[in-house]
Amino acid sequence: MVPQQFRLDVQPIASSNAIVRLGHARFTVLTERLVRLEYDPNDQFEDRATQTMWYRQQPVPDFAVHGEDGWVIIETAALVLRYQEGEPFTRHSLSIQVKATDVEWHPGDIDDENLKGTMRTLDMVNGYTPLSEGLISRSGWYLLDDSETFVFNDQSWLEARNSESMDWYFFAYGHDYKAALADYCTVSGSMPLIPRWILGNWWSRYWAYSETELKALLNDFQAHEIPLAVCIIDMDWHVTETGNNSTGWTGYTWNEDLFPDPKRMIDFIHEKGLRTALNLHPAEGIHPHEIQYEQMAQIMGIDPASKKPVEFDITDPAFADAYFEVLHHPYEDMGVDFWWLDWQQGLTCKIENLDPLWFINHLHFQDLGRDTTRRPFIFSRWGNEGHQRYPIGFSGDSYITWDTLSFQSYMTPTASNVAYGWWSHDIGGHTSGEGDTELFTRWVQFGVFSPIMRIHSTKGYFYDVRPWVFDDAEVRNVLRDTMQLRHALIPYLYTMAWRAYQDSLPLMLPMYYEYPEAEEAYHCPQQYLFGSELIAAPFVDPADPDTGLARQVVWLPEGDWYNVFTGETYQGNRWHAIYGKLKDIPLFAKAGAILPMGPMSGWGGIENPDELHLHVFAGADHSFTLYEDDGESREYLQDHACLTTISQQWGGDQLTVTVDPAEGDTSLIPQERTVVLHLHGVSPMAQITATVDGSTLETASFYDSDTEILTIEGLQLTPNARLSVSLQTSEASLRVHRDRKLEKLTRMLRAFRLNTGVRNKMAEHFEEILADPDAIAPYLVMMQPAHIRALCELLYDAGVQFIKDTHDPVLLILWNNNQDKAITYRYGDAYLHFGFVQSAHQHQDVVPCSKIIVPEVQSWKHGALGEHVQHTQWQVDVAYHDITTVTESHRERTP
Numbered sequence: 001m002v003p004q005q006f007r008l009d010v011q012p013i014a015s016s017n018a019i020v021r022l023g024h025a026r027f028t029v030l031t032e033r034l035v036r037l038e039y040d041p042n043d044q045f046e047d048r049a050t051q052t053m054w055y056r057q058q059p060v061p062d063f064a065v066h067g068e069d070g071w072v073i074i075e076t077a078a079l080v081l082r083y084q085e086g087e088p089f090t091r092h093s094l095s096i097q098v099k100a101t102d103v104e105w106h107p108g109d110i111d112d113e114n115l116k117g118t119m120r121t122l123d124m125v126n127g128y129t130p131l132s133e134g135l136i137s138r139s140g141w142y143l144l145d146d147s148e149t150f151v152f153n154d155q156s157w158l159e160a161r162n163s164e165s166m167d168w169y170f171f172a173y174g175h176d177y178k179a180a181l182a183d184y185c186t187v188s189g190s191m192p193l194i195p196r197w198i199l200g201n202w203w204s205r206y207w208a209y210s211e212t213e214l215k216a217l218l219n220d221f222q223a224h225e226i227p228l229a230v231c232i233i234d235m236d237w238h239v240t241e242t243g244n245n246s247t248g249w250t251g252y253t254w255n256e257d258l259f260p261d262p263k264r265m266i267d268f269i270h271e272k273g274l275r276t277a278l279n280l281h282p283a284e285g286i287h288p289h290e291i292q293y294e295q296m297a298q299i300m301g302i303d304p305a306s307k308k309p310v311e312f313d314i315t316d317p318a319f320a321d322a323y324f325e326v327l328h329h330p331y332e333d334m335g336v337d338f339w340w341l342d343w344q345q346g347l348t349c350k351i352e353n354l355d356p357l358w359f360i361n362h363l364h365f366q367d368l369g370r371d372t373t374r375r376p377f378i379f380s381r382w383g384n385e386g387h388q389r390y391p392i393g394f395s396g397d398s399y400i401t402w403d404t405l406s407f408q409s410y411m412t413p414t415a416s417n418v419a420y421g422w423w424s425h426d427i428g429g430h431t432s433g434e435g436d437t438e439l440f441t442r443w444v445q446f447g448v449f450s451p452i453m454r455i456h457s458t459k460g461y462f463y464d465v466r467p468w469v470f471d472d473a474e475v476r477n478v479l480r481d482t483m484q485l486r487h488a489l490i491p492y493l494y495t496m497a498w499r500a501y502q503d504s505l506p507l508m509l510p511m512y513y514e515y516p517e518a519e520e521a522y523h524c525p526q527q528y529l530f531g532s533e534l535i536a537a538p539f540v541d542p543a544d545p546d547t548g549l550a551r552q553v554v555w556l557p558e559g560d561w562y563n564v565f566t567g568e569t570y571q572g573n574r575w576h577a578i579y580g581k582l583k584d585i586p587l588f589a590k591a592g593a594i595l596p597m598g599p600m601s602g603w604g605g606i607e608n609p610d611e612l613h614l615h616v617f618a619g620a621d622h623s624f625t626l627y628e629d630d631g632e633s634r635e636y637l638q639d640h641a642c643l644t645t646i647s648q649q650w651g652g653d654q655l656t657v658t659v660d661p662a663e664g665d666t667s668l669i670p671q672e673r674t675v676v677l678h679l680h681g682v683s684p685m686a687q688i689t690a691t692v693d694g695s696t697l698e699t700a701s702f703y704d705s706d707t708e709i710l711t712i713e714g715l716q717l718t719p720n721a722r723l724s725v726s727l728q729t730s731e732a733s734l735r736v737h738r739d740r741k742l743e744k745l746t747r748m749l750r751a752f753r754l755n756t757g758v759r760n761k762m763a764e765h766f767e768e769i770l771a772d773p774d775a776i777a778p779y780l781v782m783m784q785p786a787h788i789r790a791l792c793e794l795l796y797d798a799g800v801q802f803i804k805d806t807h808d809p810v811l812l813i814l815w816n817n818n819q820d821k822a823i824t825y826r827y828g829d830a831y832l833h834f835g836f837v838q839s840a841h842q843h844q845d846v847v848p849c850s851k852i853i854v855p856e857v858q859s860w861k862h863g864a865l866g867e868h869v870q871h872t873q874w875q876v877d878v879a880y881h882d883i884t885t886v887t888e889s890h891r892e893r894t895p
Contacts, residue, residue, distance in 0.1 A: 002155040003321045005370035006363060010152075011057035012049035018060045022072055023086045030169075032061040032076040033176075034183045035096075037168040039089045044163035051149040051158070051358060052385045053169070054189050079172035089166055100174020101140035113138035115510070115522075118415035120357075121381050121396035122425075126432075127403025128805030134417030135184055136177050138522070144169040144385070150354055157317060158351065158359060175516035178505060181419050185504035189389040191421060193501040195375050196631030197275055197606050198392065199493045200229020201483050202424075202454035204340075205463075208236035210258045211265045217466070218272050224468045225602025226480050227487045230454070231269055232340055235279040237262075242289045245309070250284035252327045253291045266335035273604055275337040277379060282323075282360075283346065286310040292326050299326070314360050315350045324367045339364065340394065341380035358383035365390045373633050382420060391422035392452055398426040400433025400457075405443050406526065406540040410806050412450055413508040413528035421506020424452035428465050431458045437475050438582065440465055442539050442550070444479055445585045448486040449536040451507050478583045487605030491596045491612065491626060496531040498627040498641075507531055515557050520575070523813060524555045525806040527586075533593040533624065534564070537578070537586040546784040548751035549579040552586050553801040553813060560591040562617050562680055567707035569681060569737040575801075575815035577793040579748065591619025591681075594646050596626050607631065611674045616648050616657055618681045618735055623647035628669050642668045642719070653734055655682060659723040666719035675715040677725055682710050683736050686727040690714075693721050708736050741770055741794065748790055758782045769795065798823050 014036075020027040026045050028036035036056070038045050063076045074081040080097040087093035091106035098105065117134030119125075135142045147167040150158040169187075173180040185191065209217070214233070221228050237259065238251030254262045269276045286296045287309045294304040299322040302308050313319045328339065341364055349356035361383050369376030382393050393415075398404050412423050427447035428440045447453040457463040467479040496507045505513075509529040511521040527537035539550035559572040564587040570576055578586045589595060594616055598609035608628045629641040645660040657677060662669060684703035690712070691697060699714040710727075717723050727734055745766060749759045762769065762779055769775045773795035780788055793799040798820060801813040816823050 002157050002317045003324075005324075006156050006317075006320070006366050008049065008054070008152060008156040008366075010049045010054040012054060013047045014056040014058070015060050018058070020065055020072075020074055022083060025083060025085070025089070027074055027081065027083070028056065029061055029063045029074065029076060030056060030058050030187055031183045032063070033078040033171060033173050033179060034187065035074070035076075035079065035081060035170050035172075037089065037094075037170060038165055040163055040165035041088075042163065044165060046151060046161060046163065046165060046167060048151040048153070050146055050151050050167075052144070052146050053187055055187050058186065078174070079170075081170075089168075096141070096170055096172060098140045098172040098174060100172075100176070103139055103141060105141050105143070105170070111137050111139050111141070111143075114142070115417055115512070116414055117418040118382055118411060118420050118423075120383075122398050122404070122408075123396040125396075125404075125407075126399040126401055128407050131411060131414060132418070134414070135171060135180055135419070136417040138175075140172065140174040142171045142173075142180070144171070148353075149385075150351070155317075158315075158354065160351070160353075177513050177516060178503075181416070181504045185388060185419055188386055188419075191388045191419065191500045191504060191506070192377065192391060193375060194377055194391055194422065194497050196490065196494050196497075196629075197229045198377070198452065199486075199490050199497070200453070200606050201227060201486055202230040202232065202452065202456075203228055204230075204232040204234065204454055204456040206234045206236075206430075206456075206458045208258060208459075209233065211260065214265065215268055218269070218274070220466070220468065222272070222603050224476075224480065226467055226483050227601060227603050227605050228272075228274055229487075229606055230276065231274050232277045232279065232454075234340075235281060235342070237278050239289060242287060244287050244289055244307075246284050246287040246289070249281040250287075250312075251281075251290070252286065253289065263334050270335060273606070276335070277338045277340045278331065278336055279340045279342050281342050282312055283343065284309075285312040286327070295326050296322055313350055314356055314363065315354070320363055324363075328367070338368065338377065338379060341378060342394070343380060355383060357381060358386075361387065361390045373635070375632060375634055379424065382415075385418065388419035388421070393420060393423045395423050395425045397430040397458075399431065400429030400435065400439065402436075402439055402541060404429060405439065405446060407805065408450075409446060409528075409538060409540050410525040413506075413510045414525075416506040416509050416513070419504060419506070421500055421508065422451045424454045425450065426456040427453060428455050428457055430456060431463070435462055436542070437470055437472060438542055441475055441478055441482075441582055444482055446538040446540065448482050448489070449530055449538055449585070449587065453483075453486050474582060481583070481600075482585075484600045484602065484605075488597045488600050488613070490606060491598055491609060491628075492531060492533070494631075495596070495625070495627040499532065511535075511555070511557070518557060520555045521557070523811060524553075525803060525811070526552065527554050530587075533589055533595050535561075535588040535590075537588075539580060539584070539586065543582075544786040546753050546786040547579070547748070547790050548753060549581060549748070549790065550584070551790070552578045552580075553799070554578055554586060554588070556588060557590075560619050561588045562591070562593075563587070564589050564595070564615070564680075565707075567680055567704075567709055568740055571817075574797075574817045575799070575813060577790075577799050577801075579744075579790060581751065589615075589617045589680075591617055592622035592648060592650065593617040594622060594624035594648060596624065596646065608669050609673075610670045611676065613676045613678060614646060614657070614659075615678045615680065616655075618648075618650065618655055618679060620650050621648060629665075630668055640665050640668075642666055644669075653731065654726065654728045655679070655686075655734055656724060656726045658725075659717060661722055662719040669719055671718060673717050673719075675717050675723060677712040677715065679710040679712070679727070681708055681735050681737055682727060683729050683731065683734055684710060685731070686710070686729045686734055688712060689726045689728070691724050692717065699725075708738070742766060744794055745770070745791075748794065752787055754784075754787060755782055796820060796823060800825065 014028045018029045024039055024041050026038040030036060061076060065074050071082050072085050078099055082095045084093040089107050091108050094107055096105045114133050114137040116131040119131055145168055151161055153159050171180050239253045239255050240248035242248050259265050266276060286293050288307040296310045297304040300310050343357050343360055347355055361378055361380050364378045365376050377391050379392055379394055408425050415423055428443045457465050468476055470476055500506050511524055514529055515521040526540060527535055530536040537552050537554045539552050543550045555575050556570050556572045561570045561572055597613045598605055599611045624646050626644045642662050642664045644662045647658045649656045690699045699712050701712045703710050758779055797818050798816040803811040814825055
């Protein structure tokens, strides 16, 4: 008998009005972009829920059916399906035209434009590895083959299908990638709304902490003002020296040498305002040393006196019931908030061809949701399609390398292509590597701008990454500030979690979701949309030893953009080389963006904030709706939530920011809230008027001239009141954005490892160099290539970026933002000309153009040339007005 908590409430049977039956074929029009195609010579069509598809009962979209010359044609607003009745599905009997892209698909067609999906685990992966196919393709279609998945019987238990039907789902979305995810989640199942506290900082280490050590650790975090939300206790919480055939990886008995009173330890964690999880490796079953062994043995019909281990068999409902009821529920009653399911021991189980990880994840999710007031989630590796229903993912044991960090910045947003948005990585890396403090800091910065921020490392003295143990004060300060920033971002992050549930849009998305018609959007794998308001492009390579700066190349779409932290503005529809010191994180907001945050605090910061900081980026009309609830209950399904709309109206010489009265259950938010406005890119001379429900407020304001941010304080707001803050200027425009080239040039030279005399001499001629960049030529002979590249990218606004991996075999970005005809591109042993690569044994010049993007070139895929280009990447350079050729006279004039 299957326990009640595993019974599914699904709607797998489609409306009869959506079905077209044609002989041995059955077509179900699920949405205008999604059609199910089945063929079975025995007419045994499947109406049960599968591992992937649960909700085929959908409103019937408009579609038409008619015959034409022996063909049956099914047409919706998005596709035209043609089928020759009575025939099996072949490329000669079936086709689907995607209207948006005018592509015609046939069975067996290979899609070479798929934008990839994700992977099961990063275990044993150092850097790049190929990803699975995803739902999203530039071709505008995707065929999901559901023929081999298992089905749920009337007891909601998995079993093999009783037919060999073709069972396909064809998505015809064109370039509306958001619609593709929405259709998939509509029929497969939505991404659940996660608890709010998941979005804070996690601490996790594979370490045999004692109760005393763990308490001291959490006290130290608080003393160093580094906020946490979750503290995981890894596998040493349980007995590992078993005295029997168990290796000790599996365990359910507390190690009382380390934790003499487990509930006292859990209570302490909760009193600190944190949640906790215990690590599980369940594959070895239950051995006689476990305190639960006798009860488990009796339930499974084993004589306890025999000392025979209880086999782990998740496919047996009786075992599954006991597994949760006996082994897990008592610890949840003790206070364990969730489980880290660290399954990695095999791909087979007693149901032939069933991946046990999929079923384990499913059952753990259902079991934690047995309390219908609690939001369930798991923490486990990805188990293939349908797993958007089971957040969150553990990506496995990461190597501590720059290549792994770089790969994570690509794979995480790309996982959205299978609607899997809640990855949790080992931030900082788990094992191996060189323990580089710069690498760890950059990884934490990426972690702040990733779905789940979980620091983790393995055993070993030199794997200690407690933020306060680093000798470098700058590293300690940056880590503290960055982790405080994560908690301050929770109001925004939680609203994006609501968006993921409502709109099937993960927090991190590749750029092409918002800009599908921009070629550039497909060729910037180290940046991503971070929610609705931001573009993040964290540094994922070490600082150059000569410049002392990290470098990242970013494509910003059309419009005006702000660096969120520095206030610098950038013109859109361009590539930009971004340089930064250790504290810097490339993060951009478009003019008009609104970013709600909490205050920076040294502890806590998880709840709906009493002090709400609104960052408003001047320059365009826009609105943002802040979502808030109690953070944990499942009442959001009945709209027990609070929504507050914040808007910006831009008029050139005036700006009005409005906070509307909250809608919904206003008891969920503070009854009096302090609002702090941070207006980016506005004049300090503007006249400020603030009102609440029409009554004027006295405000205080101050201006940061470095960042060009006007901050307005003194705004108190109750949930049902309307706040309006207006700025007015007599000048032509309220916006300010100074030219920062001189400042950036100065900062660059200050960071460079370069002869001080050269730097001082250059400083005397800054104005000349900025007016005519060619004037830099005499100084280049004293510089290293990295110096020259950084200065020329700044002065000429042109450059080259080589990105290894993510594209087969290479990705090369060339940009020339100012359309400077004198700028050319030189290659050592190969040259590129409008997408064609030819070998060359001497330097060749490419016809100047604004940018050339080459994600894949066929001639690079075969033979030695492609390998050679990859190995000679640094021979690619930009010739800026030929100033890289330094004459003898220049040498003589160089100080």
